[in-house]
Amino acid sequence: MTAPTIPAQPGADLSPRPLPWRRMAGVTWRQHRYALVGVVVLLGALAVWVWTAGTSLHNAYAAAVACHPVNSSACVNLVVSFNGSATDKFMGSKGAGGVLLQVMPALIGAFAGAPVLARELETGTFRFAWTQGFGRWRWALAKLVLLGVVLAAATAAFGALVSWYFQPESGANSQIPGLYEASPFGNLFSLREVTFPAWTLAAFTIAALAGMLIRRVVPAIVATLAVYAGLAFAVAAFLRKHYLTPLVTSNINISLPGGSTAWTIGQWTTKGGRFAFAGNPPDSLVNQLCSNVPQDKIGPLGFAPCLAQHGYTQWTSYQPATRFWPFQWIEGGWLLALSVLLVAAVIWLVRRRAA
C-alpha cells in the first residue's frame, strides 16, 4: 500500500495567503481548450474569406486610383469595376456576408460563456471545483477574466482585418470622379477593432450570468442569443446615432449615396426659416413645383435640387466619418462597463449561492 509522503503541517494554515491567480491559467486551458480552439478555427476560416474578398477589392481600388488620365474610358471602366465590387452588398452591413458576420459575437460569446458556470452546475462538478483550496469566487473570476482576455484579443485581430477590408471605401481619393465611398458607420461598425471584442465580451458575460442563473447549458445559450439580439437591435436602430449630437448641414450632397462618407441620420426641409416637412416632400408640393422635371433627371438626390430653386432648404443631420473612432470608443466603453458589471454580478452570485 502506497503511503503519502508529505507530512501534515498543522500550524501552517490558520490564515492562509491566497493561492496565486496564475494557477488558474492551466486549469482554464484544460477545461475550455476545445471552446478556445473552436473560436480560433472559426475566426481563422472567416479571416481567410474576408482576406480573399478584401484582396480583390483592394486590387480593384489600386487599379482605379493609379489609372491616368482620369477621364479616359479605360480608367472610368476601372472605377466602374471597383464600384461594382464595393457595392455587391455581400459584405456591407446589410449584405448576406455582413449580416452573417454580425452574428459572430453572439455565437462566440454564447458558446464560450454559457458552459463556464452552467456546465459545472448542470453536471454537479461544482461540488469538486468549489471545495478546492483556491476558493470558489476567485476560481470563477480567474476563469472569466482569462477567457475574456483571450476572446478579446482574437476578435480584436479580426476587427483589424475588417477595417482593412473597408479601407478603400473611406473616400481618401475623392478627386477621382464617381469613385464609391461609404460611411464607416454602415460598414460592419460592430465588427471593428474596438467594437468586435466589446460585443463579444458583452455576449460572453451575458452568457456567464445566464448560465449561473439558469444552471443548464443549452437554455443558457438560447437565452444569451435572445438577449444579445434584442440589445444589438436596440443599439443599431436607436442608440448608436446619438452617441454625439449629430451635426446639421444644408448641403444636400452630404447624403449622396455612394458619394459621401457621412452617416445620414435625419432629413427635413424648411422654407423661410420655418419647418416645412420631414423626409420626402409631399406629393402635392412635388406636383405643384416639380412636375415638369423629366424622369431621367431625378437623380439620387430626389427633388431637393428642384425644390431648392423654389426657396426650400433641405437640412440633414449626420455623423461625419471623422467621428468613427470616438464612436468606437464610446460603444466599446459602455459595452465593456456592462461586461464588468455582469461579471461582478456573476461573482456575487457565486459567493452567495447555497448549493
Added chain:
Amino acid sequence: MNVVEASGLGKRYGRTWALRECTLEIPAGRVAALVGPNGAGKTTLLNLAVGLSTPSAGAVTVLGGRRAGSPAALDGIAFVAQDTPLYKTLSVADMIYITRTLNRRFDKSYAYARLEDLGIPPKRRAGKLSGGQQAQLALTLALARRPRLLVLDEPVAMLDPIARHDFMATVLAAASAYGVSVLLSSHVLTELERVADYLILLSRGQVRLAGAVDDLLATHGKASLEELALTYLRETPAEVTR
C-alpha cells in the same frame, strides 16, 4: 480540537427543513460515520460542513473554529461528493493537474503511485473509467491533498465488495498513520462496523444519537453498530449522548 462543531444548525429548502437543531461536536482523530436512511439529511449536513451551502439557522465551524467554506477551511478539508463528480471529458492526468494547481498542498508522487497500484491509466478520460475506478480516483485526489479532515458522501455506493474493502482500508490507513480525521456518510452499516469509531445517527433531519461507538454500545446495551442503528432509527427521538 473538534473537526466539526455545529450548534443549532438547520437548513431549509423552501418550506421543508432538511436539517434542524443539529448540535454536534466531532472530535479530531476519529473516523466518524454519519448514518441514516435516505432523505435523513446526511448530504445536507456534509454540504454545510464543507461550505457548499449556507445554514438557514445556527452555525457550523470546522477544524477548530474556522468558518465552514472559508479559505482556511477549504485548505484543510478534502471533500468527495456523492456520485464522485469528476470532469468526465478530461483525462486522469488532467484531473491530477487541476487538483494540484488549485490547492496549497498536493502529493503528486503519492497520487501517481496509488493510481498505478489501482491500475488506472493516467491518459484515460475520467468518463471512460468504471464507476469503481472513478470513486478510487476521487479518493486518491482527496488524499493527495493531505487534508486534516476527509469528508466522504456515500463513497462506497458504487464499489464492489473487494473494492469497498480496499477503499475503507485506505481510509483507515490514512486516518491512523497520518492523523487524517474522517467524516463519511453511508448506509452500508456492515462496512462501517470495522472502520468507524464515532457515530452520528440522523433521521428525518434530526440527530438521534452522537458519540464514540464504544461508549454508545456500552450505554445502550447493543452488540453491534447495526443493531444500535436499527433500534434508534425506528424509535422516536432519544436524547443525544456525548
Added chain:
Amino acid sequence: MTALTTPARPDDDTSPRPIPWRRMTGVTWRQHRYALAAVAVLLGGLAGWLWIAGTSVHHDYAAVTACRPASAPACQDLATTFNGTWNAMSIPSVLLQLLPALIGAFVGAPLLARELETGTFRFAWTQGFGRWRWALAKLVPLAVVLAAATCAFGALVSWCYQPFLAPGNQELGIYGNTPFAVVFSLREVTFPAWTVATFAIGALAGMLIRRVVPAIVATLAVYAGLAVVAAAFLREHYLTPLVSSDTNVPGTAWIIGQWWTKDGRFAFAGNPPDSLLNACSFPQGPGGKGGGIGGPGGPPSSANPFAQCLAPHGYAPWTSFQPATRFWPFQWIEGGWLLVLAALLIAVTIWLVHRRAA
C-alpha cells in the same frame, strides 16, 4: 408487505405484438415541450413582427401601383420611398436565414445527444417500446411539427416579401428583385425543407458526437456549409438556364451569367476589356460624384450599358438566366433534395441507434 396484485402471465409474452406507435406522442411531448414551446415563441414573435411590417409594405406598395401616371414625379417619389422600405427589409431577409439553422440545431441535436451524454439512454432503450422504434417515433413527429410550423411561417414570409418580388416593378421605378435571390430558402416549401434537413443533421450529429453542445456547434457548421454551397453553386443549375440575346431581361429573372460573342464566336465574359472600351465614351453621372455607371443605389439593373457601344462593332451580348416562372419548380426541386437528404440522415440515425452497443 404489500403483495403484487397483477399475476405474472408466463405464456403471454413469447412473441409480443409491438406497442402502438401513438404512445410515443405523449412521451415526446413531455420530454421536448420546452424546446417546442421555445420554437413556438420564437416563430410567433417573428411572425407578429413580420405581419406588422408586411402590412405597411403592402400599404406602401399599393400606393405606388395605384399612382397614375407612373412617370409623374409624385409617383416617382412614392417609388423612391418604397425603395427605402426595401433597404430596411433586406436585413431581415438575411437574418431570417438563421432560423432553419437555429431551430434545427437546438431541437435536433439534443434529441439523442442528451440521452447519450446524461446516460438516460440506459433507461429509454430498455423499455418495452424498443430502441429504434423509440427513436423513429420521436424523430418523425417532431420533424412533422417543425415542418408544419415553418411552412406556415414561410407562407407569411412569402406574403410579406411579395411586393418586392412582383413582376413589373422596374417600370414603376422600384428596384427589381428576383425571387431566387431574396428569401428563396424561407418560402412555403424551402423553409420547412431546410429546417427538417438541419433537424436531421442535428439528430445524426448528436448520435455520432454524443455530447449536446458540440453536436449543436457541428450542426450549425454543417448547415452553414450546405447553405453556402446550395445558394452559391447548386441552386442556379437545378434546370438548365435559358439563354437570350435580349439585353433587357426582366428584373425578376435571375441572371446567372453574361458574355459576348463576335461573329458567332465567344469573345469575352462579363465586362469588356480595356482595349475595346477605348473606342467608347461614357457619360458622367450627375454631379460628377457618385451615381456612376453601374454605381451604387440598388441592385444592378440588367440593362447592359456597353451594348450600344459595342453592337456596331459586331459584338452581341448573351445572358443566361432563370425566369421567374421557374420559381415553383425550383422550390420543389430544392425542397425535394433536402427532404430526401433528411430522410436519408434519419434512416442512418435509426440504423445507428439500432446497432449501437450501449
